[in-house]
Amino acid sequence: MLVREVMTRPVVTVRPDTPVRAAAVLLTGRGFTALPVVDGDGELVGIVTEADLLRGRVRHDARSMLPEELATIPPSRVGEVMTTQVLTVTPITDVADVVARMRALGIRSVPVVRAGAGLVGIVSRRDVLATFARTDSAIAAEVRHRLAAYAGPGRWGVAVQGGQVTLRDALADPAEEHPASVVAASVRGVLHVQVLPDET
Structure with a gap:
């Protein structure tokens, strides 16, 4: 930040x-x-x-x-x-x-x-x-917006709890994990970012 x-x-x-x-x-x-x-x-x-x-x-x-x-x-x-x-x-x-x-x-x-x-x-x-007082919903909305601008809408699943962000890549491309994490981590209020396998 x-x-x-x-x-x-x-x-x-x-x-x-x-x-x-x-x-x-x-x-x-x-x-x-x-x-x-x-x-x-x-x-x-x-x-x-x-x-x-x-x-x-x-x-x-x-x-x-x-x-x-x-x-x-x-x-x-x-x-x-x-x-x-x-x-x-x-x-x-x-x-x-x-x-x-x-x-x-x-x-x-x-x-x-x-x-x-x-x-x-x-x-x-x-x-x-x-x-760090931002709500999880506000953080999630901004992370989604930034990831959509980076990789297109709907690709990344985003969940936030207590400022901890979990990302799931619908395309399961390991090469995109680090750039997406950097994009998410730059959002105000994000404490940590992890990328997990897509559950679909």
Whole structure:
């Protein structure tokens, strides 16, 4: 599965001069975990996360506030709290590689960029997880559609249970098992593909 198949687009972005409060409203109102930050030309210059927006803004109760907190003005603009070293991926990056990097770095969202086009999407752990929440019937319908486009309608029998796909080839051609498996495995939500002999 490739990033372009799961990423969110169009991308909601903010600028470095966006007020922290406005960015917080976007994150909480839309259920995002991060927002790409772009400059006036639309070029990616950073990313701001929930954790970034909390930086320097959560203070002790006024009755026990520390002296240094009283003397410090909280950040007011995204540019003051955003992360500038941003991991990015391309639309054709394999989702498995993105998830591995997210886990290794402890991040939840990654901007998607394409040469010559700049920022084209964002992929989050929620986007990836949503693929595994697809119903078996939706997965089966898409697998059938793709196999019909590949080899003609009616050739492949398709059954799906819990994201596990079973294919049966009406022509029983072993040379077609691997290509058909690849076609089926590229469908969002497919966890495994097996090809069994046709029962007819």
